[in-house]
Amino acid sequence: MYKSLTKESSKSFWREQVKKLDAYIPGKSIEETKKEYHLHKVIRLASNESPFGPSPKAIEAMKKEIQDGHLYPDSTCTTLRERLGELHGIDPGSYVVANGADNIINLLIASYVNPGDEVVYCTPTFSEYSKNTLLMGGTTVEVPTSDDFVFDLEMMLEAITEKTKLAIVCNPNNPTGTIVDEDKLRDFLNRLPGHVIPVLDEAYIEFVTHESYATGVEYIKEGFPVISIRTFSKLYGLAGMRVGYAVASEELIEPLLTVREPFACNRIAQAAAVAAIDDYEYIGKVLCENRREMTKMIEKLHSLGFEAEPTHTNFIFVNMKQDSSRLANNLLKKGFIIRPCAPWGYPEHARISIGTAAQNEHFFTVLEQILTER
Ligand SMILES: Cc1ncc(COP(=O)(O)O)c(C=O)c1O
CATH class of the missing domain: 3.40.640.10 (Type I PLP-dependent aspartate aminotransferase-like (Major domain))
Known part of the structure; x- marks a missing residue:
């Protein structure tokens, strides 16, 4: 006979292995962030996407x-x-x-x-x-x-x-x-x-x-x-x-x-x-700009007193020497999404994707504002 399921009783049907898992919690989406903080523009430097669009x-x-x-x-x-x-x-x-x-x-x-x-x-x-x-x-x-x-x-x-x-x-x-x-x-x-x-x-x-x-x-x-x-x-x-x-x-x-x-x-x-x-022009541009911006970003992060690991990717692992989730939350309110590393066991680290020159410049202006406000 049909009985309506509760959250608990429905779980009894799950495979045992599934019960042990946590659902993947993605970072906030651009759309969600815009809506929640009434922002027109949000830049995500959290998911290691290409900031240059598709080829x-x-x-x-x-x-x-x-x-x-x-x-x-x-x-x-x-x-x-x-x-x-x-x-x-x-x-x-x-x-x-x-x-x-x-x-x-x-x-x-x-x-x-x-x-x-x-x-x-x-x-x-x-x-x-x-x-x-x-x-x-x-x-x-x-x-x-x-x-x-x-x-x-x-x-x-x-x-x-x-x-x-x-x-x-x-x-x-x-x-x-x-x-x-x-x-x-x-x-x-x-x-x-x-x-x-x-x-x-x-x-x-x-x-x-x-x-x-x-x-x-x-x-x-x-x-x-x-x-x-x-x-x-x-x-x-x-x-x-x-x-x-x-x-x-x-x-x-x-x-x-x-x-x-x-x-x-x-x-x-x-x-x-x-x-x-086959889009060699695009590939060349992405690699070249990523490298140039990475060097600039690492220099800037160091000048702000953070530790930034040398990277071989399109993101940087940064020790922000403070609660990075709080900092990420403050950045979110101003339209920037970064990835705090507390879920990996590094509560003071964040993973920041390398954006375009304009995005990174804007990011550092906002980050410096937040740091001086505190
Ligand atoms: C190390 C690593 N492997 C795999 C993936 C998954 O990539 P895809 O977007 O192709 O699913 C990612 C995505 O960030 C990643 O960082």
Whole structure:
């Protein structure tokens, strides 16, 4: 007989693993912030989006593709995989494309992690590794990053047991912006036992210019059983379109293709990604301006007495030496959204995305006002 459910009684139907999870709490949206604080303009420096908009070539391609919005997309993302194959020099059969890198992490863990399997990574890092592992009934094994916020690969090796299935290295790491040294990563891959799959989350890898780094693609070409996760959300400015992919040997990719929903990447997103890969003018501009603004922002943050970690991404991990949530709240009222790092256990740190020159200038004017008012 039908009985109306209460919040509590409805929970009794949930899977046990789901009961253990907290829902993802996104930062405030631009729309919400405008409404709540009666603002006309809000700038979000909280989600590591591109401040430059999508690539013009991608915009053109999206406009064209919308005409075919009544047709299902190419389920296998053939054109995009072929283009990725040319870009990376790895066969098109080695890719799985999905609804953002978030979806790829979800597919990867759903494909490989049995209840009781362990997934090793360092913290602070991207929250989706933990959530998806717990969802599958796996065990998260979290080891701290080193004092300079770099993934500690030695500690990760020490944490490996016979139950370990995946070892995830977020490189560069979110929220700290740090990278692991190439020699250390190679040594790690060489010493990892054969029952552990190394995963490199390389959402920000295109921003790295350091002389000592290697991409997952290079290791895959050398025959390492690495799975690399990539996204079009950051460098290519397509966060709203949701396109991410994994690249690995065909054998490692196969279960993700099995688990993936048939139309996990919509046709407008696929067209945008294909066009964006070739927009060298846009890519050059984004990389150049990001680098220039990063240097200026770090200098400015230091001059305000904050500690800003060197970054290899489009965001900066800043020790603001005060309650960063309070500061973020004050910034919110004045139209700027930044990401306080208390949920990662760093209540005085914030993650600030690198904006355009005009956005950053405005941001610092407002930040200085707030600091002098206090
Ligand atoms: C390290 C890392 N991996 C994956 C993602 C997810 O990216 P996407 O927008 O493609 O889902 C993000 C997003 O911020 C990230 O920082």
